[in-house]
Amino acid sequence: MNTRDKNLVGVYVWELPVRIFHWINALCIVVLCVTGFLIGDPLAIMSGNEAYFSYWFGVVRMIHFITAFAFLFNFAFRIYWGFAGNKYAGWKNFIPYRKAQWKELFEVLQVDIMMIKKKPVESIGHNAMASFIYFALFWAFALQCLTGFGLYAQMSKSFLPHLFVWVVPLFGGDLMVRYIHHILMWFFILFALVHVYLVFYHDYIERRGVTSSIIGGWKFIEEDVLAEDDAKEKKGEAI
Amino acid sequence: MNKEKLSVYEECLKKGVSRRDFLKFCTAMTAMMGLESTGVAQVVEALEKKSRLPVIWLHFQECTCCSESFVRTSHPILATLLFDQISLDYDETLMAASGEQAEKSMHDTMEKYKGEYILMVEGAIPTGNEAYCCIGGRSAKQIAEEAAANAKAVIAWGNCAVSGCVQAAHPNPTGAKPAKKIIKNKPIINVQGCPPIAEVMAGVVVHLLTFGTIPQLDSLGRPKAFYSRRVHDTCYRRANFDAGLFVQSFDDENAKKGYCLYKIGCRGPSTYNACGIIKWNEGVSYPIQSGHPCLGCSEEGFWDNSPFYKRKPALNAFGIEATADQIGLALGAATAVGIAAHAVATNIRKKDLIENEVE
Numbered sequence: 001m002n003t004r005d006k007n008l009v010g011v012y013v014w015e016l017p018v019r020i021f022h023w024i025n026a027l028c029i030v031v032l033c034v035t036g037f038l039i040g041d042p043l044a045i046m047s048g049n050e051a052y053f054s055y056w057f058g059v060v061r062m063i064h065f066i067t068a069f070a071f072l073f074n075f076a077f078r079i080y081w082g083f084a085g086n087k088y089a090g091w092k093n094f095i096p097y098r099k100a101q102w103k104e105l106f107e108v109l110q111v112d113i114m115m116i117k118k119k120p121v122e123s124i125g126h127n128a129m130a131s132f133i134y135f136a137l138f139w140a141f142a143l144q145c146l147t148g149f150g151l152y153a154q155m156s157k158s159f160l161p162h163l164f165v166w167v168v169p170l171f172g173g174d175l176m177v178r179y180i181h182h183i184l185m186w187f188f189i190l191f192a193l194v195h196v197y198l199v200f201y202h203d204y205i206e207r208r209g210v211t212s213s214i215i216g217g218w219k220f221i222e223e224d225v226l227a228e229d230d231a232k233e234k235k236g237e238a239i
Numbered sequence: 240m241n242k243e244k245l246s247v248y249e250e251c252l253k254k255g256v257s258r259r260d261f262l263k264f265c266t267a268m269t270a271m272m273g274l275e276s277t278g279v280a281q282v283v284e285a286l287e288k289k290s291r292l293p294v295i296w297l298h299f300q301e302c303t304c305c306s307e308s309f310v311r312t313s314h315p316i317l318a319t320l321l322f323d324q325i326s327l328d329y330d331e332t333l334m335a336a337s338g339e340q341a342e343k344s345m346h347d348t349m350e351k352y353k354g355e356y357i358l359m360v361e362g363a364i365p366t367g368n369e370a371y372c373c374i375g376g377r378s379a380k381q382i383a384e385e386a387a388a389n390a391k392a393v394i395a396w397g398n399c400a401v402s403g404c405v406q407a408a409h410p411n412p413t414g415a416k417p418a419k420k421i422i423k424n425k426p427i428i429n430v431q432g433c434p435p436i437a438e439v440m441a442g443v444v445v446h447l448l449t450f451g452t453i454p455q456l457d458s459l460g461r462p463k464a465f466y467s468r469r470v471h472d473t474c475y476r477r478a479n480f481d482a483g484l485f486v487q488s489f490d491d492e493n494a495k496k497g498y499c500l501y502k503i504g505c506r507g508p509s510t511y512n513a514c515g516i517i518k519w520n521e522g523v524s525y526p527i528q529s530g531h532p533c534l535g536c537s538e539e540g541f542w543d544n545s546p547f548y549k550r551k552p553a554l555n556a557f558g559i560e561a562t563a564d565q566i567g568l569a570l571g572a573a574t575a576v577g578i579a580a581h582a583v584a585t586n587i588r589k590k591d592l593i594e595n596e597v598e
Contacts, residue, residue, distance in 0.1 A: 041550060041564075042502060044487055051498075057483035113581075115588040151509075154469065169458040172402070172539040174469075174509030179544075179563070182551075186567035190574055197578045205589045 004207065008220040013088045013125055014213055021078045022214055028071040029188055035064040036185055068148055069160075075141050087233075088125030094135040096128070104128035112201070120206070122225045130198075133191070140187050147171075147181040247286040247448065261286075268445045271438055271517065272454070273464040285449040292448055293348055293356035295386050296330040299372050299379040300406045300415055301362030303332055304434040305397040311520070312437035331374065342375050349389055357447060358390035358425075360418045363399040363406045367414025380421055387422040392453050394428045394443060395419065398536060401429040401460075408542035419460065426453050429460040431512065433536035438517050439465045459539075461511065470533050471507035473515030476500065489530075500527060504548040506535030 014022075038060050045056075082091035096102060108129035110117040121127050126134065149160075150167025151174060171177045203211045213219045245253070251261050265282045272278070298306075336344055348356055360383060365371035369378035387393055395418040398404035406415035419427050430443055443462055446454045454462040471477065479485070479499040486494040486503055501508070510533055514525040526533055532548065535541040551562040561569075586593070 042483060042485055044485070044502075045483055049482075049484075051478035051482035051484055054482040054484075058481035060483075115584055118591070120592070155472075165458065173459070174511075175506070175535060175538055175540065175544050178509055183563050183567075186563065186570065189567065190570055193571065193574050193578065197582075201582070201585060205585060205592050 007223045008208070009223055009226050010218045011124060011221045011226065012217055013086075013219045014217045015086055015089065016217065017077070017081050018085060018089050019214055019217055021074055021081065024070065024074045025078075028067050028074065029192065031067045032064060032071060033185055033189060035060050035067070036182075039064060040182060065152060068145075068152070071141075072145050072149070075138075075145065079138075093126055093131045094138065096132055096135065101128045101131070105132055112198075122222075122228070124219065124221055124226070124229055137191060140184055140191075144181065144184050144188075147177045147184070150177055151181065246288055246290050267438075268442060271442045271464070272446055282445065282449050286445075289448055292444075293352040294330075294359055295345060295348055295356055295390070296333075296359040296361065297379075297382060297386060298331050299360070299362030299364050299383070299399070300413065301397065301399045301404075303361070305361045305399075305440070306330075306332055308434035308437045309440050312441055338375075345386070349386065353389045355391055356389075357392055357394060358386050359394045359396060360400045360422075361396040363403045363415035363417055364421050365406075365413035366416050366421075367412070371413040383418065383421050387425050390425060392426045392428065392447070393418060393422055394430060396430050396440065397435055398431060398433040398541070401431050402539035404433060405542050408540070427460055428453055428456065428462060431459075431461050431466060431537035433534075433541075435537075436465075436513060436517050436519060439513060457511075461537075465513040465517075466511045466537065468511065468513070468516075469508060470510045470512050470514050470527070471505075473513075474507055474527055475515065476527060494530060497530075500530075500532040502550060503532050504546065504550055505532035506538070506541065506544070506547075507533040510535040510538050512537040 038057075042057060042060075079091075081089055082094070087093075096105065104121065104123065105128040107117070108121050108127050111119065111121050112127075112129075146164060146167050149164035153161040153165045153168070154174075156162065168174055168177050171180065199211055199214075203209070207220075209218065209220050248261060252258075262279075262283065265286060266279050269276075269278045269282050274281070296306075331341065334341060334344065362372075362379075364379045364383055366380060369380050372379040374382060395401045399406060399415075400418045403411070403415050403417050406413060407417070419429070428443060430440060432439070439462075442465065443454060446452075446462075446464075454464060457463050457466055459466075471480070474480075476497060476499050479497070480501055484493065484496075484498040486498045486500050488494070489503065499505070505527065507527065514533070515527070518525045518528070534547055535544065549562075551564060
């Protein structure tokens with residue numbers, strides 16, 4: 001029988017709201033990208049029918065808009081949870097305002113990306129690099145919501161989209177806003193690729209159960225790492 | 240100087256326009272401006288009583304298509320209105336006077352009607368080197384600034400004056416700028432389009448005459464009555480859009496059937512104008528009705544959103560013309576290769592960690 005030589009302790013890292021946010025968000029992004037692609041470049045349908053008999057493109061757009069609302073509220077909830085949630089979900093993780101975060105960021109670059117250093121990075125929640133990328137991602141979320149709802153505002157009479165009417169004039173017109181919205185979609189696609197790969201990578205080399213942690217919420221952390229983290233927290237140094 | 244006291248209506252009578260035609264014109268204008276039916280009386284009363292509106296019409300970097308559009312309006316009264324009645328005190332293209340006389344005419348108007356005259360600007364203003372557009376020994380910028388100083392309001396005609404149009408398109412060799420970037424502290428009515436629809440131009444002038452105020456403007460300074468709806472939302476082909484019936488190329492069966500032009504680059508969904516309702520040439524047609532996609536000529540920077548016949552704007556990145564999707568796909572492929580390389584490297588470099596187990 002093969003076993004690991006370290007004692008692991010279960011740590012409840014991702015609370016239920018964080019997990020629900022993650023999966024709603026993932027689903028929304030997939031739906032928004034697929035419908036967004038279709039809206040940008042609709043399928044070629046040669047049809048002899050009168051327009052009266054079908055509405056498929058209208059439905060695609062409706063799914064895009066409804067999902068956009070879900071995405072927006074889900075995102076707003078996550079911002080709230082950055083203040084209400086546990087220390088792994090807190091906003092302090094994401095904004096790189098401390099020296100320790102930048103130090104860890106470069107460590108991750110050396111250890112996990114360039115692989116020129118061997119010492120493992122011992123963070124329990126997100127490592128500093130991941131947090132930094134999520135921080136950028138949150139800005140992309142915000143910009144995508146602004147441009148999307150800005151474009152939508154003209155079509156809507158309701159209150160919420162009308163909060164975004166100022167976006168289009170800011171960029172000079174719909175054309176530019178649509179363009180930004182389209183380019184940002186590629187950022188989400190590239191992010192998803194790298195994100196999924198890195199989850200597999202960390203699970204493969206660290207064996208802390210990072211993949212399943214976003215389903216069950218638990219990670220398995222080495223006893224000594226956890227003890228060190230606790231000690232740091234008592235001194236008020238933890239990230 | 241008796242002529243100046245004549246009202247618009249009296250002027251029309253003198254030109255041989257009947258009362259009936261005058262009322263028809265007022266009704267059409269009221270409808271065009273989106274006023275309620277009682278507004279007709281207001282328009283009639285105003286045009287019966289109010290006399291000339293002093294106007295200085297400046298031409299800078301432009302092709303005069305705005306003026307051309309205006310003179311081709313379907314209502315003969317409009318021509319009267321503009322050329323005799325609102326009385327262009329200065330217009331390089333249309334005035335009889337030239338040279339020093341013309342310059343004098345402009346200065347006379349600026350003195351005599353200080354704070355009353357309307358400044359109409361057609362064309363963009365070069366700022367890179369002001370010498371690119373000089374009239375009477377002075378640059379466009381100087382003239383615009385001087386004329387605007389004592390104007391009651393400014394009307395920017397067309398895409399050139401509103402957002403620079405083709406002169407301001409990349410790489411903008413003359414540093415062309417729209418009126419709003421040069422003229423500050425004056426209300427500016429941006430009448431967008433390349434050119435604007437004649438009836439829209441007339442509607443704005445009649446509004447000024449009738450109410451003496453600038454019309455309600457949207458967030459980009461365009462009159463709401465004409466620019467609050469997208470060409471897409473007033474398009475008679477819209478049902479085909481929602482049904483997903485698209486023209487694939489100009490010569491296919493779908494084009495013949497009059498399907499939506501979205502896939503061949505129609506800018507209707509991002510263009511605010513009244514083409515679908517007022518149309519052109521006495522309501523005969525408009526580009527989409529003639530089977531041509533909207534170019535978005537009433538939007539800022541529409542020249543830079545080429546190619547016109549594709550949905551996707553091209554990026555001039557790294558000297559190669561490509562769409563955002565092509566670049567996105569290339570980055571996606573590069574990421575995939577990077578991931579594969581990283582995965583292989585992981586198995587080599589992190590061997591100790593991976594095999595860190597005991598029997």
